[in-house]
Amino acid sequence: MKRINSLAELTAALALLALSAxxxxxxxxxxxIRQSFIGTETLAVYFMIWITFIGAAVIILQYGHVSVDFFLRMARTREGLSRAIGLLTVATALVxxxxxxxxxxxxxxxxxxxxxxxxxxxxxQGYIYAFITVAMVLMFCNALILGWRLLIGDRSSYPGDYLQDDAP
Incomplete structure (x- = not known):
């Protein structure tokens, strides 16, 4: 699965490079030249959509989605709460x-x-939506992996561990 995620990250990076170009x-x-190329804006929008969905699929393993840090910091010292927040994240991602x-x-x-x-x-237009569907299959698989790690008690998969300390 690490190779697939690495390939997804590479795909997102290449899409970002193509979008910029x-x-x-x-x-x-x-x-x-006072002339624009046909389809560049449309293609740019599709690249942005693809980057978003690929990124969403990959960052689930690092709890990179929007979260309330207050609860994650509070959960750092409470293993049960940390695990519950992780499982809630997994359930939401799966749905x-x-x-x-x-x-x-x-x-x-x-x-x-x-x-x-x-x-x-x-x-x-099917290609655009098929790509999004594939990215969401990757997100589903990554959420299942994260959920399994949480269920077996892999402490490195708990959400509080991904926060950085405020103190220098």
Missing amino acids: LMLINVFARNV ISGFFIWYGAQLAYQLFMRGGRVATLGIS
Whole structure:
């Protein structure tokens, strides 16, 4: 699973690099050549969506999603509370990613079957939603792994351990 997560991180990094290059090229083209390229804005939006969903899938293992640090700091000294917060995080991630997998797969399938195309790029819209569905499958798997680690008592998987101390 570490290799898959590393590949996902590399994919997100490459998408960010491509997004940056697209925007620089488009700014140059608009200001110097007085012409813009068709589809660059659409492609940039899709890259941003992909980066977001890939990142969400990978950071679940490090509790990188939005959290209330107050509760995590309070849970540092209480193993049961820390474990409960971790399991709540896992349950939430499983429900949300399951929702995205179920409806994303249906939407992608319908778009592939109906022939919905992105006008400026000439590709099926199904690819965009299929990619999101794949990223959510990764998030689901990572949440299952995290949940298993919490259930077997792997202390390194508890959420309070990922906080950094305020003191220097």
